[in-house]
Amino acid sequence: MMIKFINEYPISKTFTFEERIALLRELKIKQTVEKAKTGGANEDDYGLIVQNSFEYKLKPNHENGSIYGYDAWVENYCSILESHPLYCNPLDAFVGKGFLFLERLRPAGCKWNPDYPYDDLKVLFDKYNVVSGIDNCHHFTPDLLIGFELGWGGILEKLERQKEVHDGSHLAFYDSEIAVVKAIIAFLKRMADELFELAHEEDNPTLKHNLFEMARINRKIADQAPETFREAIQWMCWFSMLSRTYNRGSAGGQLDEMLRPYYERDIENGVLAKEEAVFYLACLFLQDSRYFQLGGPDVDGKDMTSEISYLCLEAADKINIACNLTIRVHDKLDKVFYKKSVAYLFKNKQGWPRYSSDSALAEGFMKCGFSLELARKRVAAGCHWMCIPGMEYTMNDTVKINLAKVFEVSYDDMVANEPKPSAEKLYETYQKHLKLAVDATGKGIMHHLKYQTKSQPELILNLFQHGLIEKGVNITDGGANYYNMCVDGSGIAVAADSFAACQQRIDNEKRLNYQELTKHMKANYEDRDGEYIRQLMQHSERYCGGESLGDAWAIRISRLYTELVRDLNNQHPGINFIPGFFSWSNTIAFGKTVSATPNGRKNEEPINHGANPCSGFRKDGAVTAMCHAIGAIQPGYGNCAPVQLELDPGIANDDEGIEKMAAMIQTIMTTGNTLLNINIIDAKKILEAHQDPFKYPDLVVRVTGFTAFFAMLSPEFRQLVVDRVAAVNTDKT
């Protein structure tokens, strides 16, 4: 059953850490090609292994074939752990590979418990193309330090102790969590036993020694707290696998600070060498593509960059795959560390690291009523999102309102009912419909909070929340300290450009009227003169054009959206709703629901990516103009409207170029922007890879907030990345 790589090298073979990393990377690329050939995915890599040796058949507790509530999730999860095989590569420092996600074994369309319907809201969600987040899971950050401190055994003891002090109304919670933790401990002990067996089987002395060490560590951390650097990372690897296997549970945390005490202690005790630490970190990045933050201010504002922050960069450089590392930029950030991170970004061209802005994020979050100290604890943990580890429930990146669809509904409403249509009348109509969409979304979030436990309790991430075990309730039932619900708008550029085109071409220049435009749009601009009118509208003053009409409309839409989302706080006291702009990988799906729009976009074409402009926003594609405009539409309450940049590698192929890019990133991060994702892509190479994805199997791109192997993406998604690269690689004068 187990997947192992035993006795693959001669007995006499010795290995340096460098060699082991290179061999592990080579295998990773090979596995990625296999994974891509079996279907690929438009999302994170997750470190998931595609294999044929293990399959799990869901045991449903509902007639629709799905699982709902504590009992079914516990039963299925524990069953998986009982039979889940070990994946072990003796070259690796760690074990912890997973093969499946329980949440994805449910039948399609059966995630939400049908006993808790929301049909009235579904009508509005369909009308405005809202992804409600109802039935989605995780997307908040556990505090792994709880696990570091207690170990699984300590967590079990805590659960049993708290169960005693609660009445019977909490039994379902405690019994479920206790069963899960016991299953985890048994699973980890079995893994350790199997590692001992493998150690005996392996003949190469170096690898044998490594396997014995792995076995020893795994036996210890099955129930005890980790004590060394290597033990702590092994514990993290298993945590990743265990939370992914349950429901793809996400997020890492402030990696350098989490590991610093272990690193410093081991170095002081002489049991760890720097080179060895880099190897362990590289193996951690290989194990899973989790989101980690490096650097940034501690609660007192002091920079957290330490020696281990540098080692994290070095390790990522050596393994050089899809790493999701974020550097938090602030005025006291270690300048050498920052510069080094920029150099790695351009050297490896793998989309890491990315950058977040401490000032914009902290000031925004404080406006929600939080202290500066808490705001600084809110670390980058997902595609576009921040979270305080162990303190918040957020539904981050799961709730999206398609602003382009709301525009379409508003436009149709106006031309049908308004005798004197204009951009201003259109905006009045838009205000009405956007409020309906936002209010419905708010109600959807409340419905999710009320009934999510009946669908899918968070049995793993619950254990890493401060005070939750003490309260004895699932995180959606009041177990979190704060409820900061993420509500993202998507398609802002399509909406802003459409408003601008109507105002400029119809109201101001009187090139055509609304009736004529409507006729052309209904014909998808394919009727007589349709293409001419499309070009006319498309070349209006665009969002990110630089103090253009499109920029002004984007700001207006952002202010309106922000106001409406914040008003949800009045409608649902005790819950904090935070606006942002992001589309994740919904750009294609959202586009398919929207017919031709006044900005010259044709039927079903993708909407813009996140807060980015539509392609062709400026002749020179100036990133400064783009970043200035995106900075201006930030909602400003601590969530993000990220900048996604695609840059040619040629712009920073020497020290001077790196200096310029470092200055550019710093400026972007200090002019209102919250988060910056950068792809360094050779336009020619990506075109070749688009034609033949397996020509460059190790090509990694930052798709949205996440990085992924280009070969893993669907042709539609590859096209989107190619289009974005083309948009900013116009011939320069």
Add this chain to the structure above:
Amino acid sequence: MPGMITDIQRFSLNDGPGIRTTVFFKGCNMKCAWCHNPETISKKNELHFYAAKCIGCGRCFEICPQKAHVIVNGVHKIDRNLCIGCGQCAETCYAEALIMSGKAVSAQDVMKEILQDKAYYQNSGGGVTISGGEVLCQKAFALEIIESCHENDINVAIETNLNGPHEAVMDLLGKTDLVMCDIKLLDDDKHKKYTGVSNSIILSNVLKLDRLGIPYIVRTPLIPGISDSNENILSITEFLKPLKHLILYELLNFNPLGAPKYASLDMQYGFGAYTPLPATRLDELQTLVKNAGLPAKIG
């Protein structure tokens, strides 16, 4: 006073230190055979036609007062003898197949664009670069922009061919933070042949610029078979060696991007088949300069 420009390019990384905005002046007093920005040579408005972008709407035929849009052998052409560069056709061409090179703008218009990236200049040690065309052809306009930039604490560099009367040149250079000038060929006969003018006034101005004490960069475009010989580079290097305020001698590889522009203007271009120098040759030339003791860079 309005000036004629072809373009303003923000986030410019190759026109001087740091992150810059480059303003391209229209009109030049030289005519380099290899020029990759042919639209900046003439002072007049010029019409580009990019046939691949044409959607065949026919608006340009209807609106042109000169009837300069014609069909020749079934192909849409522009009769350059008739076209007066009024731009009416380009205004109706939203597909951007017809584009006018040249717009009259005020210094205030230019400053509005420049100021948007001020934070980037300050953080990167960048600023504004006035390029061309030739800045000396619109000196008053250039001075107005320089003055406005300095009022806003923005550094200004100019790219110039130094082909102008000494007094006029120094008047402008004295107000600039950085000068980037070209010495294309040291052999005067060749210089005349390929640029249309003698290099004597240019070389004389370089010497005077040095005496002025302003930091400057000298560049040589490496045109295969014309200016990329060891002899040319070494002779320029020898000329530069005694100078005190030269901060860099930059060798600019041949830029092959001009061909589509020439075609769009119906201009002949003799360098369409030329390719940039390989990296090994660039290294050789850079080494020649460095060995002579000058700071060198490949641009």
